[in-house]
Amino acid sequence: MTGIISELLGSGSIIMNILAAGGAGYIGSHTCIALLEAGHSVIVADNLVNSTGRTLERISDITKKDFVFYKIDVTDRAAVDEVFSNNAIDGVIHFAGHKSVSESAEKPLEYYYNNTVSTMVLAKACVKYGTGRFVFSSSATVYGDNKVPFTETMELCPTTNPYGETKVISERILRDSVRSHRGLSVSLLRYFNPIGAHNSGLIGEQPLYVPNNLMPYIIEVANKKLDKLLIFGNDYPTPDGTGIRDYIHVMDLAEGHVAALEYLKEGVVVFNLGTGKGTSVLQLIKTFEETNDIKIPYEFVQRRTGDIAICYADVSKAEQELNWKAGRDLADMCRDAWRFGKNGQ
Secondary structure (H helix, E strand, O other), X not given: OOOOOOOEOOOOOXXXXXXXXXXXXXXXXXXXXXXXXXOOEEEEEOOOOOOOHHHHHHXXXXXXXXXXXXXXXXXXXXXXXXXXXXXXXXXXXXXOOOOOHHHHHHOHHHHHHHHHHHHHHHHHHHHHHOOOEEXXXXXXXXXOOOOOOEOOOOOOOOOOOHHHHHHHHHHHHHHHHHHHOOOOEEEEEXXXXXEOEOXXXXXXXXXXXXXXXXXXXXXXXXXXXXXXXXEEOOOOOOOOOOOEEOEEEHHHHHHHHHHHHHHOOOEEEEEEEOOOOOEEHHHHHHHHHHHHOOOOOEEEEOOOOOOOOEEOEXXXXXXXXXXXXXXXXXXXHHHHHHHHHOOOO
């Protein structure tokens, strides 16, 4: 194996040189902070299509540490090859996927191309250069409309949108890669619903285009950029009729990546990263209002294509094997999201 796995942290964990593909994005940037604070070295590869260089500057401001940045598209095999040839990379965390459920229904070919080709290019580079650790940013959408709570041993269901299908396909690509290439280890991290921001207020969720997640819309209403929040559906089979999701603080999720990376052994492991608790849209709005003393007007509209009623995780495997557990609550998520959002970051 190549790399800089030579020093030890105080905890006994190895120090690694990690490529964060899509590391300037929402989840990627917070994970870069967690990696740097854990003592690892970081290389970010990002085309900045849905992120900015300012976020990268703020990662350095927060951590007081430097890292390497390549402005590339990781579907570009030659560009990725150059990154690997110029750096001793011990592990890859792959965040560089398009992530909107609704947009994937409108642009399925873009989603299939970007999300699956990027996975193949990065996996191929790992095999070529002897990089043994690969952490994949997957999604709870691979479970489809299954029975909750979702467990890692469930058979994956046909998903209700192209985005979810790209995650299923990418997981299969990585499983097959591990079977045929000894020494490659993969952790498939199935995210639930990350919200919140770093408690510094310097970085958070800031989509450059029309937001597709709930919290950025709540922030726009709180900032009076929108008159009201549109809630997609109030006729789901849930206590208040709105969709239920497992919301997790983005920094808990970031720390889960570090735990998964350091845990990796030969083969494939799968972990749900969530809180194990379901929260409805109306409950999230109420918590945001109470935590931040701001009223969020809303209106119900028809359901979105591809949305399911209830989604939350069984997180016992991650707690037991990774010794990781989400420690921040819904009020923390709402408070940190607003700390970032109210400044128009």
